[in-house]
Amino acid sequence: MSPATQPQHDPWDDDLVRKFLSATVLWAVVGLLVGVIIALQLAWWPANLGLPYTTFGRLRPLHTNAVIFAFAGNTVFTGIYYSMPRLLKTPMWSRLLGRFHFWGWQSIIVAAALTLPFGMTQSKEYAELIWPIDLAIVVVWVAFAVNFFGTIFTRKVSHLYVAIWFYMSFVLTIAVLHIVNSLALPATLTRSYPVFSGMTDALVQWWYGHNAVAFFLTTPFLGLMYYFLPKSSGRPVYSYRLSIIHFWSLVFLYIWAGPHHLLYSGLPDWAQTLGMVFSIMLIAPSWGGMINGLYTLRGAWDQVRTDPILKFQVVAISFYGMSTFEGPMMSIRSVNALAHFTNWVVGHVHAGALGWNGMMAFGMIYWLVPRLWTTIAKPAWVELHFWLASLGMLLYIIAMWAGGLTEGLMSRALTPEGLLLYPNFVDIVARMNPFFWTRVIGGTMYLVGAILMAINLVLTIRASKHAPAVSAAAQA
Amino acid sequence: MATQNDWHRNNLENKGALFAVLSVAAIAVGSWVELVPMMTVDYAPEQIAGIEPYTPLEVAGRDIYVREGCYVCHSQWVRPFRSETLRYGDWSRAGEYVYDRPFQLGSRRIGPDLMRVGGKYNDAWHVQHLMDPRSTSKGSIMPPYAWLMDATWSDADVEASIDALSTLGHPYTLSVREDPAKAAHAQADALSARLAESGLDVPADREIIALVAYLQRLGKDGTAAIAHSKGNDEVAP
Numbered sequence: 001m002s003p004a005t006q007p008q009h010d011p012w013d014d015d016l017v018r019k020f021l022s023a024t025v026l027w028a029v030v031g032l033l034v035g036v037i038i039a040l041q042l043a044w045w046p047a048n049l050g051l052p053y054t055t056f057g058r059l060r061p062l063h064t065n066a067v068i069f070a071f072a073g074n075t076v077f078t079g080i081y082y083s084m085p086r087l088l089k090t091p092m093w094s095r096l097l098g099r100f101h102f103w104g105w106q107s108i109i110v111a112a113a114l115t116l117p118f119g120m121t122q123s124k125e126y127a128e129l130i131w132p133i134d135l136a137i138v139v140v141w142v143a144f145a146v147n148f149f150g151t152i153f154t155r156k157v158s159h160l161y162v163a164i165w166f167y168m169s170f171v172l173t174i175a176v177l178h179i180v181n182s183l184a185l186p187a188t189l190t191r192s193y194p195v196f197s198g199m200t201d202a203l204v205q206w207w208y209g210h211n212a213v214a215f216f217l218t219t220p221f222l223g224l225m226y227y228f229l230p231k232s233s234g235r236p237v238y239s240y241r242l243s244i245i246h247f248w249s250l251v252f253l254y255i256w257a258g259p260h261h262l263l264y265s266g267l268p269d270w271a272q273t274l275g276m277v278f279s280i281m282l283i284a285p286s287w288g289g290m291i292n293g294l295y296t297l298r299g300a301w302d303q304v305r306t307d308p309i310l311k312f313q314v315v316a317i318s319f320y321g322m323s324t325f326e327g328p329m330m331s332i333r334s335v336n337a338l339a340h341f342t343n344w345v346v347g348h349v350h351a352g353a354l355g356w357n358g359m360m361a362f363g364m365i366y367w368l369v370p371r372l373w374t375t376i377a378k379p380a381w382v383e384l385h386f387w388l389a390s391l392g393m394l395l396y397i398i399a400m401w402a403g404g405l406t407e408g409l410m411s412r413a414l415t416p417e418g419l420l421l422y423p424n425f426v427d428i429v430a431r432m433n434p435f436f437w438t439r440v441i442g443g444t445m446y447l448v449g450a451i452l453m454a455i456n457l458v459l460t461i462r463a464s465k466h467a468p469a470v471s472a473a474a475q476a
Numbered sequence: 477m478a479t480q481n482d483w484h485r486n487n488l489e490n491k492g493a494l495f496a497v498l499s500v501a502a503i504a505v506g507s508w509v510e511l512v513p514m515m516t517v518d519y520a521p522e523q524i525a526g527i528e529p530y531t532p533l534e535v536a537g538r539d540i541y542v543r544e545g546c547y548v549c550h551s552q553w554v555r556p557f558r559s560e561t562l563r564y565g566d567w568s569r570a571g572e573y574v575y576d577r578p579f580q581l582g583s584r585r586i587g588p589d590l591m592r593v594g595g596k597y598n599d600a601w602h603v604q605h606l607m608d609p610r611s612t613s614k615g616s617i618m619p620p621y622a623w624l625m626d627a628t629w630s631d632a633d634v635e636a637s638i639d640a641l642s643t644l645g646h647p648y649t650l651s652v653r654e655d656p657a658k659a660a661h662a663q664a665d666a667l668s669a670r671l672a673e674s675g676l677d678v679p680a681d682r683e684i685i686a687l688v689a690y691l692q693r694l695g696k697d698g699t700a701a702i703a704h705s706k707g708n709d710e711v712a713p
Binding site for chain 1: 573586639
């Protein structure tokens, strides 16, 4: 679509960005709420409610899908549809495909919410959705990719900014991962069996699973960092050369890391070792991204004291650094032997999800809202959200760390005679209870912060209907 | 150094298609090296003699296990550590999983591992445990699964499953392939009769029958095959 056919008052199609941003906020609340519910179920089992649709086993996949694909996914799409036209000085290639992408993606999320509680699942983590939904994902993703590359090929500036490299890797790699991991033979409309079996199926799944972390929750969020951090701080990216080095090494190394999910399994040793070694090497490109982010703020640290948007971003990048140090450590065989199967892993994942993805998303949202609607209705709530989220996730992560270590040590503890010190599994379960309750408290604080954000957005949108419209030219 | 930056800028950053191709090439290397050997016969996990596919009833039970998300809290993966083999039995071999579609190794132990739970308890224990986990395991945080006592498994589902799994290469005998439901009913009737002997009245067509049949099968073939080969395949660490 040529710029001439774009509505004059909205040259960059911010209408689509507003849609994606609103969906992001909605799904953030839903995904976090389900998270708090399943956290409560582990602390207090009657919260399973005695219904098939509300047991932990069925709701946990709903939580992970909602936060990854609904909350984080819509966050990324918001950022991409806002930054791409501005970076490439052209509207997105097709307004129609953009809308198809939006409604298609939200329909897939609703389909997930309508199938997972009914036990319709393929059981592969973060790839649970049944085969008809998997096909729908392919269709929507292709529409997104066509629009994405259509925009790149019709761009008005020849140079592709670093954020676009990360977006591109996201668009292409997720397509490859999703297709290979979803290869299955349908048995009925809602059930299928994967074409790979046993250890091969496990390897393919964790190649997918770890790279969902890499290419859905890391590379596109680094793209967001490279666009929105210089915008919010008014500083150029610290090192252009570092961005080249860490981009290529990150995408090359990450794809090998999957087998660290299968250490000490029946997977051949060579594959386990490759997974471990590449995971450790990943510290370098990951910290390259963190350093490039934090150093971008050199000379701007005084702004961090007063600007809640920069606070969100600084905490996000710090948590990115911490979890990309912790992850490689946990991939070392002897550390993994203790950590695997325990709450430590859950704590690690949430350091990344709540700390990196969540805080990055919130920072971007609060930066965008005044530019898409009008001045934020309750500025004080933004600061409050920041502190609720920060303290909440700290409680969460510390509880899971302590709980995970306790669990791992109790599971392996032997008497001097070489017998199990805690032969009854329920003794270990009982010791987890205080940690589970602490997590409920921390998670609830994080959720309350997100609810404040949602109310703030609604109030702001209402106010914008009475305020003069933001000039599109001014924000371009 | 400036020339290096210029090279990237002048040769890649202005060429969208080339950039896209190279970013796919970057992920193709690791994917190829790690995945393809496992997918080809020569490097496939060693086959273990004595590992048989799940029966039609056990497949129905396994589908229920997947549906309820049992794998979310229970692993099927005993690691080669003394603490694990003491608690759960022999460590898991790759060959034991060849008929697992989808695999059920799990990633989190909120409850204990189930790799070798088959035969560890009797059928009645499993029924009681699923109906009221705290009646058999004081302090358990597992929710009760009462609906498994009312819901029924269907012939059509069993037939569809065995059809698909046969197509994928699971070696079922001709009689099972031709009438999977018949084989399922025979096994379910026997299980129901055993439960009746323990004083539990559970009709054979209930989902809990299929699930217990699956749970009682877990690890059975592997444990027997490993015991048979002990001596040249001693337990590690």
